[in-house]
Amino acid sequence: MAIQDHVHAPIETPPRAPSPTHRFGTLAVHAGSPHDPVTGAVIESISLSTTFAQSAVGQPIGYEYTRSANPNRANFERCIAALERAKYALAFSSGSATTATILQSLAAGSHVISVSDVYGGTHRYFTQVASAHGVRVTFTPSIEVDIEELITADTKLIWIETPSNPTLSLVDIRAVADIAHRSGVLVVVDNTFLSPYIQNPLEHGADIVVHSVTKYINGHSDVLMGVAAFNSDALMERLKFLQNAIGAVPSPFDCWLAHRGVKTLHLRAREASKNGQMVAQALLDSPHVLAVNYPGLQNHKQRKIALKQHRDGLGGGMLSFRVKGGKEAAERFCQATHIFTLAESLGGVESLVEVPASMTHMGIPREQREAAGVFDDLVRISCGVEDGVDLVADVRQALEKVVVGPKIRNGVAYGHA
Ligand SMILES: Cc1ncc(COP(=O)(O)O)c(C=O)c1O
Numbered sequence: 001m002a003i004q005d006h007v008h009a010p011i012e013t014p015p016r017a018p019s020p021t022h023r024f025g026t027l028a029v030h031a032g033s034p035h036d037p038v039t040g041a042v043i044e045s046i047s048l049s050t051t052f053a054q055s056a057v058g059q060p061i062g063y064e065y066t067r068s069a070n071p072n073r074a075n076f077e078r079c080i081a082a083l084e085r086a087k088y089a090l091a092f093s094s095g096s097a098t099t100a101t102i103l104q105s106l107a108a109g110s111h112v113i114s115v116s117d118v119y120g121g122t123h124r125y126f127t128q129v130a131s132a133h134g135v136r137v138t139f140t141p142s143i144e145v146d147i148e149e150l151i152t153a154d155t156k157l158i159w160i161e162t163p164s165n166p167t168l169s170l171v172d173i174r175a176v177a178d179i180a181h182r183s184g185v186l187v188v189v190d191n192t193f194l195s196p197y198i199q200n201p202l203e204h205g206a207d208i209v210v211h212s213v214t215k216y217i218n219g220h221s222d223v224l225m226g227v228a229a230f231n232s233d234a235l236m237e238r239l240k241f242l243q244n245a246i247g248a249v250p251s252p253f254d255c256w257l258a259h260r261g262v263k264t265l266h267l268r269a270r271e272a273s274k275n276g277q278m279v280a281q282a283l284l285d286s287p288h289v290l291a292v293n294y295p296g297l298q299n300h301k302q303r304k305i306a307l308k309q310h311r312d313g314l315g316g317g318m319l320s321f322r323v324k325g326g327k328e329a330a331e332r333f334c335q336a337t338h339i340f341t342l343a344e345s346l347g348g349v350e351s352l353v354e355v356p357a358s359m360t361h362m363g364i365p366r367e368q369r370e371a372a373g374v375f376d377d378l379v380r381i382s383c384g385v386e387d388g389v390d391l392v393a394d395v396r397q398a399l400e401k402v403v404v405g406p407k408i409r410n411g412v413a414y415g416h417a
Helices: 024-030 071-083 095-104 120-133 143-150 173-182 233-246 252-262 265-284 303-309 326-336 366-371 388-404
Strands: 054-056 088-092 111-115 136-140 155-161 186-190 208-212 226-230 289-293 318-323 352-354 378-382 407-409 412-414
Touching (some): 088 233, 095 208, 120 155, 136 143, 143 155, 173 186, 318 326
Antiparallel strands (some): 289 318, 352 378, 407 412
């Protein structure tokens, strides 16, 4: 059965998982982290075995075969379910594999509505892969306004990124879910940019929350992985079946590393968010900057949504800004920073900077890109957990270099190494 064969039936948002007794930090450290019952080891061992002994034919002692389930994956999934306030979580070999598995759960002929400025790889999957198995995706830059008009009899899924990548616009999850659920449509939220510490989309009515674990959850830029969390038993049955049948599963070692990483998520996310706020303010105060996109700023056009959906109204570690001087200035800025590394990705302990139009979002046609606010002069920043004062100083000195531009001495450019 594909997700939502019961077309048009309104969806009851499944009951929340029971409220945990403990708070986020305690769950991050302890959920899915049992002591080893034999050795007493406080940290789980890495279970590399691909197969597991059975006591009689068809009677596994514990696990069976590592693609179907593995102790490290199961422990990591338990932890993420606890942090997303979900009943279930399933891990995949990447964020993209998570997206692909959810889309493959739809029957041919299904229709999906997505926000326009999704992650470039999600856009690529929606436009170039989903269509090959008969799933059509409509993009909209203003989902809260358009949703009712866009839902058709075939619509099965709504795909939201909030904050969006890379323009940091927000979507009111509850407003969209209320309308979607009336028509029997499920809502998926990609929560990669904020992490479960800052936002729990299921609490606002979403049916599935997905993450590129590669980012904040692992947090150390050394694991590629994805996860989906949800409350519905029917979704568990369907997605667990596909996790095994498609087989896009993470290795035990990656699960172990990501589980180790997530234990400090609350500390990292708080610090990255504090740095994001400081850097955004410095950019806002700079005469060299055209506009700053950061949901922690009072002038963000959807600040009210941030106050409603984000823990303590935090803005997170991600921001973007338009620099005066166009594409060249944006590229020069990224080469002029000393602490921020020019690289794709985000959510690690180290700060990164990139130009989406020429890097992560290059595959999206210019017209569509610009309609979503992704201009050539837009720079995206991922704040890490370095000292915020140093990050602000780095941004300021790089902006000064951008304004001066390349100086020519004896025919050789210098001054913006
Ligand atoms: C918001 C968002 N979702 C999904 C993905 C895809 O995740 P992965 O790179 O783990 O496949 C990314 C990757 O950058 C992302 O930024």
